[in-house]
Amino acid sequence: MRTYVLKKEQSIPISLDQAWDFFSSPLNLAKITPSDMSFVVTSDYTAETKMYPGMIITYKISPLLGIKMDWMTEITHVDEKKYFVDEQRFGPYALWHHQHHFKAIDGGVHMTDLLHYAIPYGAIGRFANTVFVKGKVEQIFDYRTKVIEEMFGKL
Template identity: 35%
Template structure:
């Protein structure tokens, strides 16, 4: 299983950052390059505890669908989304928020496991971890831009 930890400092109140991180609309805007769409469940607005969203996107030229559910939420310091159906063997994404001086530190702890055993682990190491890191960084830049605007 691979783990990605990313920290982003944002010059905005913690509540704004928390809400932007769970905004379906901002997520869609930040993932336009992969043609991502929300096709079922919560399709716009702010996703809340026990709600789910099904995404459809194209990565590596292959169409994927994935359903994620918010399994934990402690406003405005933490929420967790987990894949309940999709291309990974496991996907668990923790979003943590804390105030540092006058900024909000947003920390992503993104754990995932590719299917297909040894081959999947090899794919994780060779390129999937880097690819997923870049997607999360792109999303975080959109959150930061919107929060600081």
């Protein structure tokens, strides 16, 4: 199984407390996901719910041609105001390990997303990654960068 890596970094002019408060709320993920994915959190959480180790989050997504899929992730690690990790438990990937890192800097917060993912189905999966998946994943993270910048500004 081939594993792919995507790393994105962004600095925004808000406090570490504000960044952690926003990004550690599962419901805010839909706000920074492209609308064409029809992303909906189906877990029964409120806006006040914050991530914790062992938390299971379920979603409905439409990553391709409007076909709806179920996706489940688990928050496996949390070090408050430093990082959290979500890992897929059920969904389209053979592996999904996404680290979200936060660091206070002069004038704001520096955020780093580090994603390791793999596609099932051997050679077919590698072909799908080359033709479609890699571009789609990059598009999603580029969209997030843009929306986060619109919401919070840019350093």
